Amino acid sequence: MRGHVSRWLTSAVVIAVLLAFIPMGYAQQKLKVGFIYVGPIGDYGWTNAHDVARRLVEQQLPVETLYVESVPEGRVEPFIDRLVAQGAKVIFTTSFGFMDGTVAAAQRYPNVIFAHASGFKRARNLATYMADFYQVYYLNGLMAGALTKTNKVGYVGAFPIPEVKRHLDAYALGVRAVNPQATIQVRWLQDWFSPPKAKEATQALIADGVDVFAFTEDSPTVIQESAKKNLLSFAHYSPMYKFAPKQVVSGELVHWETIYLDFLRKVLAGKYSADNLQDVDYWWLLAEKAVEVGAEPGMMINPLFVSRLKAATVKTADLGTLSVYDLVQRRIAQMSKNPVAFDPFAGPIKDRKGVLRVPAGQTLTVAELTSMEWAAPGVVGPWPGEP
Amino acid sequence: MRVGPSVRQLGPFRIEVGQPSGAWTLAVSAVAIFAAFIAAGGIFWAYGVNPIHAYAVIAHDVLVVPGAFPEIFRSTIPLLLTGVGLVLAFRAQFYNIGAEGQLLAGAVAATGVALFTPIRGPMTLPVMFAAGFVGGALWGLLPSLLKLRLNVNEVITTLMMNYIALYFVSWLVTGPWRGPSVRGFAYTDQFPLSAWLPLIPGTRIHWPTLVLGVVLAAGCAVLLARTRLGFAIRVQGENPEAARYVGINALRTTLLVMLLSGGAAGLAGVGEVAGVHHKLLDPNQVSLGYGYTAIIVAWLARGQALATLITATLFGLIYSSGDVMQVSLQMPFRVTSVFNGLILFFLIGSERLLAYRVRWAPRRAPADPPASAAAPHRPSGEEQWE
CATH class of the missing domain: 3.40.50.2300 (Response regulator)
Structure with missing residues (x-):
């Protein structure tokens, strides 16, 4: 057995030495x-x-x-x-x-x-x-809150881990900033990539009356599935505008x-x-241009929805009453500065159980953001590991 | 199934049909693997990589590069343990497709011991292995009881038990067992150091599991060949009616086989969590489909427990070659599956050939050539076919 292995090794070495010269030709x-x-x-x-x-x-x-x-x-x-x-x-x-x-x-x-x-x-x-996308999710949430007619927006989440919970919370805070009546319906896939599960979750959310979708799953399934019913959606991670040009509103892009x-x-x-x-x-984040708002590079908001976003107005504490479209633009401008002039997780913020999570006048540290477990108000659905 | 060799004459060849010998099996399998290499070479070539260069790089980077050779055995370990257990089950005609779930059950049991019992020090690992064996065995017990008592098809039940195990592990790591130190990600905490399997220095081979695998393979070979239980397993596997007629207790035999088979898979699970991950994590990361690949390992071993040593190593080699193709040749990861698939395709395709032995045996020309020489040529040897 041993002799056998060493003979193998020897012949492999001989072959390898002979062929080692081939790649050397273009070694850099x-x-x-x-x-x-x-x-x-x-x-x-x-x-x-x-x-x-x-x-x-x-x-x-x-x-x-x-x-x-x-x-x-x-x-x-x-x-x-x-x-x-x-x-x-x-x-x-x-x-x-x-x-x-x-x-x-x-x-x-x-x-x-x-x-x-x-x-x-x-x-x-x-x-x-x-x-990280949490600022972008907040901006997507602002638009979703203005566009929902059923006051139910959906979120198809991959895993209930802090990264996804943070994005979901930011999205929910955005939705509620524009539309305090809206709820955010959650479904978890327990998978990063699973078109069949994403399809099932989307159908379940549609049955629940959801009419605007956001998600964390590495395929355009949610967009395609909701577009079949002409429901709106936000792209996730990659340029997904082309999968439903009439339904994709905006989304998150990474660089x-x-x-x-x-x-x-x-x-x-x-x-x-x-x-x-x-x-x-x-x-x-946004300020470093590592992330971008949009469903396609350079297209922040699908032009089909600009007029509806301009027609919807919202009252804010710091900027007064303005259209949702303008609000999104202002918030992007504020968050593109370094240091930022606005943060989605600026206190006071209570979680959905009423526990104060961010005191007034404070924002969350990176460590707090990356270990976030609580659910924002308006989130409806299971939340494994909720404190 | 034909009993006893039959002989055919085809032109100058004599073809014998019957039980293949070990040497013939090896020879046919080697030719099949070689044919798979040639077919895979065609794929390399189509991808724009010179096949000879590719195989040289693979041979070099799998066998020669420092630290690469032992990597072969890292995936061999779980395949060996699981494969041996499956050989046993398959010999008894119990089609255990549930090794993946039994492996996971073993991993869960070992994790429970490592993290949630006060056992520390040198006793930790033996207790973990014992718990893993019991965990895997229990996971295999339910389908065998269903089969024995209610005659429920074990292929379905063992397969379904895999999914239950998978979701159970998923629930554990996202729920009650999620570690406080992992910032919300779906893992348990790391095992204490006393629950880490020792490695062969300079490699990542958790040798206690490897030794267990080799011992188990040898033990099962002895069990099958030399013991009363082994005899019962073989008889029951080959002819259940005969087994019942001679008074072999099917219940006892099947239960023992399934306990051993599930237990062996459970041991593999212990090896993975204690030797590789040092924590429990997403079930698809705990086992890289070893429970399913082991079915092929056992099948290729053709009922011989010791042959799993060869077939499991073959798969370790295939996995390692796949890694090299990705890193050194920058090929897509699916190429591993293609490579794997081709080898299996040719091996299984050659299965029919194993029963045949071809010998050179030209018939003497008749002394007096018949007048039919001018008649339309008939396929030679046709008269032998009736």
Whole structure:
């Protein structure tokens, strides 16, 4: 058995040495950057957005990129091994579930730079980064509150985790800011990508009387399903306008490349190294242009709905009475400043049980935002882990 | 099913039909795998990768790159344990499709011990394995009782039990077992260090589980070949009527088989949570479909417990090759499934051939050529077909 294996190894080595010369022909000195994705690059959501950014980075910077898709959580470390063996000097791991594996790999490879999306553990060679949507969801909520006729807006959520709860709460606060009678009906899928479950949830919400939809699921299913009944929806993560040009109002778009370009430029300039990332945490929002309001890049609001949004008026404490359309524009302007002039989670905010969650005059810290568990007023439906 | 070899003559070849020998099985399977490689090479070529270059890169990066070779065995471990258990069940003609659920049940039981009992120190891991075995065995018990008492088809019940296990784990990690330290994500807390399986230094192989797998494979081989229970299992599997006639207790045999089969899958679950994840998490991440892949592992082992050592390693190798194709050749992850599928397609396609042995045995030309030489040519050997 042993002799057998070593003969195998020997012949493999011989073949490998012979063929090692082939790739050497175009070996480059470019910085090699590896990306580890949790889903398939064609998922039309999270992973696709990271991959679009990866390709932009490769166009704009003198780097070479490698990627691996659909990596199970328990296998992130072996894949990091393989990327390092391929010569990767910077590795981005793009899912929360990769956190512990990335931390372990950062210890094993102290000279490799790591960055982990959506996590909270850092090290001297491990940074964290996140492009977050809560402001955009709030803006979508303002529009949804003005457009619902049944006073029931729907939300198809992936997992009841703080990230999704934060987005849902921001959306609900937006809806209620315009339409205090409206409720936000929730369905959970327990899946990031599941068109069949999304379809079922959408149909259930339609049966409940919901007429405007938002969601967290990496396919355009909710949009397509609600459009069959001519109901309105907000795109999620990718440009989904084309799936229902008459029903998609707006949505959320991400630009991970803003973070990747900034990070890698600093690596190339020698500003970031495998020694000084302990406090590097990107929490990038509208002001950094890491996220965008719209169902299509450059199209903030579907022109079909502009007149209806201009016709709806709303009374606000700080801006007086104005149209919802103007309110959205003003809020975007306020949140595009750095520091922001408005935050959706500005107190006083009580949760749906009446517990004060944000005291008057305060906003939430990033740590509070990323561990949010409570449900905003107006949210109707199951809420696992509700405090 | 034909009993005893029958012989046909086809031109100069003599074809014997009967039970395949081990060497013949290996030879046909090797040819099938080779054929799959050629077919997969066609896909590489269509994708724009030189197939020879691709296989060289795969061989190099799977076997030679430091630290890569042991990775093969990481997916071998759960497949081996689960596969051995399934071989046992299949030998008794109990079609256990529920190994995935039994694996998850084992993982849950082990997690319960690691996080919610005061057992700490060197006793933790043995207790976790024991609990995992019991968990998996109990999960397999219900379908076997339903089968024995109410004659409910076990394929359906074991399969359905998988979904119950899946949703149960999902509920645990999003509900009562969700860890306070994971910021609302769907995980339990990390296990205490005493519940982490030791690794072979420099690798990620949790060796106690591997040893368990090898021991279990050997033990099951002995059980099937040399013990009274093994005899009962074989007789019942091959002819239940005969088994009843000679007084073999079907209830007892099936129950024992299912306890062992489910228990083995449960052990695999313990290995995954204690050796890889160190926590309980989303069920689709706990097991990467090992319970289903193990069905193929067991099937390819053709009822031989020891052969799972080879078939489980083969799958470890296939998985590892798939990883390399993704990283080193930058191919899409689906290529692994395609590669996998091609190998299975050819292996299963060659199944029919196993029963046939072809020998070179030209018939002597008759001394006196008949006048029919000028007659229309008949397919040679036709007269042998009646």
